[in-house]
Amino acid sequence: xxxxxxxxxxxxxxxxxxxxxxxxxxxxxxxxxxxxxxxxxxxxxxxxxxxxxxxxxxxxxxxxxxxxxxxxxxxxxxxxxxxxxxxxxxxxxxxxxxxxxxxxxxxxxxxxxxxxxxxxxxxxxxxxxxxxxxxxxxxxxxxxxxxxxxxxxxxxxxxxxxxxxxxxxxxxxxxxxxxxxxxxxxxxxxxxxxxxxxxxxxxxxxxxxxxxxxxxxxxxx
Numbered sequence: 001x002x003x004x005x006x007x008x009x010x011x012x013x014x015x016x017x018x019x020x021x022x023x024x025x026x027x028x029x030x031x032x033x034x035x036x037x038x039x040x041x042x043x044x045x046x047x048x049x050x051x052x053x054x055x056x057x058x059x060x061x062x063x064x065x066x067x068x069x070x071x072x073x074x075x076x077x078x079x080x081x082x083x084x085x086x087x088x089x090x091x092x093x094x095x096x097x098x099x100x101x102x103x104x105x106x107x108x109x110x111x112x113x114x115x116x117x118x119x120x121x122x123x124x125x126x127x128x129x130x131x132x133x134x135x136x137x138x139x140x141x142x143x144x145x146x147x148x149x150x151x152x153x154x155x156x157x158x159x160x161x162x163x164x165x166x167x168x169x170x171x172x173x174x175x176x177x178x179x180x181x182x183x184x185x186x187x188x189x190x191x192x193x194x195x196x197x198x199x200x201x202x203x204x205x206x207x208x209x210x211x212x213x214x215x216x217x218x219x220x221x
Contacts, residue, residue: 016133019101023108023136030113032062033218034121036135038159039143040152041125044169046073047202048143048211049120053080055212059219062116064107066099066124073122085110089124098129101136117219127152131162139218141165141211146179153187160188165196167211172201 027034039045053061062083065074074086085107089096093103104121111119121137123130131140142163144152147170153160160166166188174181185197196214200207 013132016101019105020134020136023101023105024138026108026113027119027136027138030116032113032116032119033139034119034135034137035215035218036121036123036130036137036140037143038123038130038140038163039125039145040127040148043125043143043145043148044202045122045125045143046076048167048169048200048208049077049122050080051202051205051208052212052215053077053082055209056118056215059216059221060115060117062111062113062119064099064104064111064119064121066103066122068095068097068124083111083116096129097124097126098133099123099135100133104135118215127156127159131159139164141167143167143169144184145170146174146177146181146184150180150184150187153184153191157191160191160195163192163195165198165211165214166192167198167200169200169202171199171206172204 037045049063063077064085064087065077066087067073069088069090071086074084078084087099087103087107099121121135140163142159144166146168168184188195188197198207198211200211202208
């Protein structure tokens with residue numbers, strides 16, 4: 001039974017990787033750079049994107065929003081006049097707690113890929129499953145808020161290890177919490193010493209420009 005389970009999982013991931021390669025080829029043909037943005041629920045991904053949009057001068061941005069249900073986050077981004085495609089995993093995808101390559105592929109027809117420079121995929125809030133599924137992205141980033149505790153990199157190492165950039169959010173709350181920022185950063189570095197770390201407050205805008213600049217380097221700017 002155990003060997004059968006492993007075989008099934010490997011088959012699912014192999015099939016996903018095949019579709020991810022097709023997505024990557026389409027992104028290359030459209031000359032669009034894709035970032036997979038992940039986090040736990042409530043870490044502040046959408047607020048971070050709201051801060052980012054007006055700072056991307058001259059960059060054509062598109063967003064794929066992943067949620068189990070609802071379009072609240074997608075509506076917030078669309079209000080900024082950014083092209084958005086919503087994926088609800090409860091509608092036809094079994095209510096999955098992540099986006100996979102096939103789900104992303106199903107959403108591409110709703111976006112003007114040829115007109116975009118940067119596509120950000122805001123994944124379903126989850127610290128486990130999204131890290132396991134490639135979607136054809138060029139880079140992976142995650143958001144962790146200081147309200148989640150210093151131990152998350154050690155408890156969920158795959159997510160932190162899988163990312164190229166880690167945005168530490170909600171610094172505006174630091175004075176109100178019993179929280180060791182240096183310990184969190186050390187734990188992140190222990191799991192993934194190559195990852196870029198950015199200290200931000202999406203609420204105030206502090207530090208967001210540095211993350212914006214990292215995104216621009218992906219575009220060759």
